[in-house]
Amino acid sequence: MPGTTSLKQVAKDIKELKIQGARKIAKSAVAALVSHAQISKADDKHELYEIMLNAAKELEATRPTEPMMRNALDDALRFTLAWARTHEAKDVSSLKKALLSHQFSFLSQMDDAILKISKYGAAEIPQGANILIHCHSSTTMQILKKAYDEGKNPNVTCLETRPLYQGRLSARELSEYGIATSLCVDSAAGSIINKMDLVLTGADALSAEGDLVNKIGTFTLAQLAKLHSVRFLCAAEIFKYDPLTRFGKAEPIEQRDAKEVWGRGRYRKEEQFLKKYSPLPLPKGIHVLNPAFDRTPAPLISAYITEEGLIPPAQLALIAEKKLKGEINGKI
Structure with a gap:
């Protein structure tokens, strides 16, 4: 905070x-x-x-x-x-x-x-598993650290996660914790997916259909995992469930500034080391698409790791609605 x-x-x-x-x-x-x-x-x-x-x-x-x-x-x-x-x-x-x-x-x-999520998530990680992660999620970080503390010694590959390179933050945090860590460019995910035992992501939003809204690139990663029969798990608190999607409202996809794409080309927190470089100006006539998130359909997701345990996407809305209603009523 x-x-x-x-x-x-x-x-x-x-x-x-x-x-x-x-x-x-x-x-x-x-x-x-x-x-x-x-x-x-x-x-x-x-x-x-x-x-x-x-x-x-x-x-x-x-x-x-x-x-x-x-x-x-x-x-x-x-x-x-x-x-x-x-x-x-x-x-x-x-x-x-x-x-x-x-x-x-x-x-x-x-x-x-x-x-609770870190406990349930660590239980799903096999001994010495090769795990591919995307972006930076404090929830997935806790799962991986818990698995490491339990002696499972995971080998984690972090995708860079362009354009702001949050994957570097994940790689640095895991490496400093002692976990075997690699960093990989996003576009090489298809070349390494068949070497992975598990794909693990966080979440920004969960829909009533069981779909996942997460950092742009997650949908592509889920398709690769499905094609190669690699388990795809998403770690998320139920509070990330959007009850409005139950009534047909689509989760909005934020569009970020073009300067994040056509700019310095490095993770924001590294700018202090490279202050002498200026952002590259965007040439006229080029329109930059920079969606912050994408939507991964429920059929591509093996399960959600939540504080209530593992939940299949088809059961997410039912459990989330009960959970949120119970918490609201219990706090008044």
Whole structure:
């Protein structure tokens, strides 16, 4: 999480990818929302809710393909509204204290979910397995570290994940942990897939159809895995499920700036070492397509690794709806 929970700063950091990963984004957004509520000068509970609602909209607008952030913010809003209705005699100060307590409970549940996912995920990794991963996911990192701690000694190949090279972040983190790690260009995935025992990815969004929305390139990787009979697993908290897709709403695919493609051509955090180089100007007449995510159909996914255990894509919506409803009802 960032060093500041200022609403404006967190929104800016999320938009500029200084805060990355669905979990980190959701946790940072909730912290910013609650912090914004704490410093508000609302005179009553209704005014506080309106302030929080507008703040949540500002945060949600930073990344359209982040249902985990939306679910987390909606959870805080539901709690606020329900608490205000069931504690009519209480004042704004009491609501703010309750909101802080709720935030602590929510973040604790998120951390507990990751521990469960890492346990379930590590159990699916064979001894000495060759594993291919894409982008950077804190959830997959925890699974791989757990497997390594259990003595399974996985061999992990990280795809670079262009255009922002988040795969380098994964490779560096795993290597520093002691895990045997290789880095591979995205376009070579087809050349190495038959050497893999498992493909493991994170998730940005899960749909009611059981489809996966994740970093661009995931769909291609899933097709390669299917063609070569390689197991494709996705690690994700159920809070990444988008309930709106149940009613036919398509998960939006964010289009990123062309400068990320026709620019310096290196991972953002490495720029401090290469400051003397300037971004390459985009020639006139060239239109750059830079979708941040793609959609992987459910039939290409072997299973989802969740805090509830392994879930087949066909059962995802049923379990997710029950889980989210139970958590919402249980927090009021």
